[in-house]
Amino acid sequence: MERARLSLTKGQRWVVKIGSALLTNDGAGLDVKRIQGWVQQMAELKQAGVDIILVSSGAVAAGMTRLGWSERPDSMELLQAAAAVGQTKLVQTYEDLFQPFGLHTAQVLLTHEDLSDRKRYLNGRNTLRALQEMPVIPIVNENDTVVTDEIRFGDNDTLGALVANLVEADALILLTDQDGLYDADPRSNPDAQLIATAKSNDPRLVSVAGGGGKLGRGGMATKIRAARLASRSGTVTVIAGGRIENVLSRLRAGEQVGTHLVPDMEPITARKQWLAGHLQMKGELVIDAGASKALLNKGKSLLPVGVKAVSGRFQRGECVAVVDESGRVIARGLANYSALEASKICGRNTQQIQQVLGYISEPELIHRDNLVVL
Numbered sequence: 001m002e003r004a005r006l007s008l009t010k011g012q013r014w015v016v017k018i019g020s021a022l023l024t025n026d027g028a029g030l031d032v033k034r035i036q037g038w039v040q041q042m043a044e045l046k047q048a049g050v051d052i053i054l055v056s057s058g059a060v061a062a063g064m065t066r067l068g069w070s071e072r073p074d075s076m077e078l079l080q081a082a083a084a085v086g087q088t089k090l091v092q093t094y095e096d097l098f099q100p101f102g103l104h105t106a107q108v109l110l111t112h113e114d115l116s117d118r119k120r121y122l123n124g125r126n127t128l129r130a131l132q133e134m135p136v137i138p139i140v141n142e143n144d145t146v147v148t149d150e151i152r153f154g155d156n157d158t159l160g161a162l163v164a165n166l167v168e169a170d171a172l173i174l175l176t177d178q179d180g181l182y183d184a185d186p187r188s189n190p191d192a193q194l195i196a197t198a199k200s201n202d203p204r205l206v207s208v209a210g211g212g213g214k215l216g217r218g219g220m221a222t223k224i225r226a227a228r229l230a231s232r233s234g235t236v237t238v239i240a241g242g243r244i245e246n247v248l249s250r251l252r253a254g255e256q257v258g259t260h261l262v263p264d265m266e267p268i269t270a271r272k273q274w275l276a277g278h279l280q281m282k283g284e285l286v287i288d289a290g291a292s293k294a295l296l297n298k299g300k301s302l303l304p305v306g307v308k309a310v311s312g313r314f315q316r317g318e319c320v321a322v323v324d325e326s327g328r329v330i331a332r333g334l335a336n337y338s339a340l341e342a343s344k345i346c347g348r349n350t351q352q353i354q355q356v357l358g359y360i361s362e363p364e365l366i367h368r369d370n371l372v373v374l
């Protein structure tokens with residue numbers, strides 16, 4: 001497809017994600033020889049004017065080797081400790097390998113909360129933009145030491161997609177241990193066929209994508225979700241084999257390598273992408289059929305009168321899910337009222353808000369500028 005080809009051959013901003021399954025020599029530390037190959041290609045791209053942001057996994061694996069562990073631990077604190085030990089090794093390895101090309105690296109560790117908080121999100125975006133102007137390759141990973149299970153990205157595919165949204169990347173390249181997305185998991189189906197191209201939002205992709213291997217976290221399922229998220233900033237996603245020779249340079253030259261997932265929607269505004277990227281909701285608003293129609297078909301704000309039930313604990317300004325009567329999540333947005341206030345004014349018309357609460361902040365429960373339909 002022409003659009004995908006242009007994002008790859010002419011795009012000025014790429015997010016490249018290298019997964020755990022690829023970075024390690026079958027669990028035994030970092031595969032420095034291979035990393036050197038990707039570094040060389042990324043350095044050449046940067047010198048040709050493509051801003052590269054690298055999302056690299058591998059901290060836990062590198063930490064395990066440094067600590068002399070052969071088995072991946074199960075406990076959260078040991079995994080976090082291994083990540084803390086391994087992250088320095090990971091960045092040191094990249095720094096040493098980029099240095100001969102006159103490039104430095106910058107360590108960027110992010111959590112889900114950093115990207116949910118509007119101020120920190122904007123700060124992160126400004127910093128990454130500033131780094132792009134420099135002879136520097138930012139290296140992003142999840143800040144594993146401080147996250148708990150409930151708030152983890154867990155896999156770096158999702159993180160890669162949110163970073164692609166953050167910088168409005170032309171392309172998100174997910175390098176992994178398979179040559180791309182197959183119509184069934186090739187580990188268990190030797191006859192599986194490679195899918196060369198598809199629309200990022202094609203619902204059929206979900207059924208072919210299975211889970212990850214013993215080193216990777218998310219498998220293809222999270223890569224498909226990442227492609228969907230990335231499409232919101234008009235970003236093309238490529239899932240490709242990191243062991244394919246010169247994979248990045250060949251993609252830049254316009255070769256059909258791996259699976260190309262092409263957005264089939266117009267990019268949404270940066271603010272709405274930020275909203276859509278929220279993974280944790282603080283509460284839920286169940287709305288009636290009339291309100292669903294107003295949101296889905298007319299791009300309207302959500303008024304308290306259309307809300308049937310409120311659940312969860314949220315404050316004004318926090319992100320909530322909007323659910324229709326059948327239980328389907330149709331939108332999310334920032335609430336203008338807390339959960340307690342919302343439960344008092346739901347089902348009421350605008351005039352009644354003042355009577356019930358004694359004050360009125362806004363007539364809308366969620367203003368359309370702070371609402372994204374999913």
Ligand SMILES: Nc1ncnc2c1ncn2[C@@H]1O[C@H](COP(=O)(O)OP(=O)(O)O)[C@@H](O)[C@H]1O
Nearest residue numbers: 019020021176182185210212213216217218219
């Ligand atoms: N339909 C599919 N096509 C290709 N690979 C698949 C598919 N379904 C599941 N997989 C598995 O996903 C794995 C890659 O994901 P993962 O292990 O998380 O790696 P990474 O660390 O690169 O993200 C592959 O090794 C493969 O076995």
Ligand SMILES: N[C@@H](CCC(=O)OP(=O)(O)O)C(=O)O
Nearest residue numbers: 019020057058059060156217
């Ligand atoms: N943050 C973790 C990586 C998580 C992970 O393995 O993700 P993925 O490569 O997407 O399977 C680490 O650096 O070890």
